[in-house]
Amino acid sequence: MVDCVTLYRAPTTEADADAIAEWLDERVAAEVTVRDRFLDVRSDDDLAEAFAEARVLDPYDRETGNTMLGIVRYEERALEHPERAGGVIYDGLAVQEALRELLPAAERSLSHLHVPLLDRVLGTWGDHDGRWHKRVNVLGQPALVSVPGLYEAPAKPEQYYRVKQRTAMVSGDAPPREVLEAEVEGEFLVEDDPRTTEALRGYVLQAYHYLATGEAFCEQEGCRLANPHRQPGVIEAQLREPEFCEDHAELYRP
Template sequence: MVEEVTLYRAPTTEADADALADWLADRVDAAVTVDDRLLSQLRDDALAEQFAEARVTSPYERETGNTMLGIVRYEERTLADPERGGGVIYDGLAVQDRLRERLAAPLDHVHVPLVDRALGTWGDHDGRWHKRVAVLGQPALVSVPGLYEAPAKPEAYYKAKQSHALLAGDAPPREVLEREVDGEFLVADDPRTTDALKGYVLAAYHYLETGEAFCGTEGCRLYDAHRQPDLIEAQLRAPEFCEDHADRYG
């Protein structure tokens, strides 16, 4: 039984850990606290190399890692100054293992770091890496970039982005994409980020409390959406929960 939840801030992102903690505390029978960035607290001489080992080097190769000196130095700089990072995907389970070793926490105290890294898991069914919003377990990793990148956007989004890049040489502003693309989606630093993360933070608690990873009902906050429109529906539209989970958390 989960007795305590600790959320960890990701200060370079739009996510508000304190607001998430307040929302969660109203719905679970556990003490909810907030702490500063976990990667800063656990950083040691080995962690940078372990992040280098967890780097996904190809979307279609299961093996990970590049521990050349320059890569390790990059990871050291990014751990110290997260604003300097980006554009890299990490094996979420490998990162989870390394952090669990350092935390050595009992399962009645779930740790939920909001992280500024893109995380993925390998799909045996199709032989490729898939970005994830959350890697559940202990600790439960919630990737803020994953919220924007993991669920697929409407096809028109990718076409509009590519077209703009060819003409202008850079990524189009959000307002351009929203005007040209039919359908709702989240983009980096979206003001809806905190609200959209609520279900994933709850899923971290729910998994250790019940053993259930995600809900299979579309529209429930505990649904693991694979498309942006489904994520919007689950996290930002009423009702918050399916009938079963409304009894527990509504």
């Protein structure tokens, strides 16, 4: 049984941990609390090197890690100034293991779930196709939720990438969200999307549901506990009514 859930803020992102916690508190039996950024409150001297070791170097190579001094120094700066970090994918399971070691000894049992909202892009290796896949969340203890993963992991319409590339070639920068939404058919989430907090609620609930029931994801596409691989599916599952399929509505209807 999960008695406590602790969320950790990601202050450099659009995600509002307090609003997510309030929503979760209305739906689960556990006590829900919020703490400041995990990488601030639970950091140690070895964390920068752990992130360096978890770096994905090639999307088609299972081996990870570059612990050269310059890379470790970059990770140290990224921990101190997260707004400067970006453009790197990390092995989500390796990061999870590193952060698990930082949990307080009295809070490591599965009855106290920790959910850091992270400003890092996480991935897991796919044995079926031999490449890394970006993820929104990595379930377990602690359960990691990647805020940029919400925008990057589920695939957008092909037209989105064409418009983004064309605009970048002309202006040297990515087009604003309003331009993309006007020119690209279909719905999708982009960086700093105002719908971020609403969408992440379901991914945090998935972390709780996994520890509480052992079920990873729901097979019903429109359920908050679903794990769609494309952006329209994320919109349908996290931003449309009803929130849950019939089975999970019985568990989590407020």
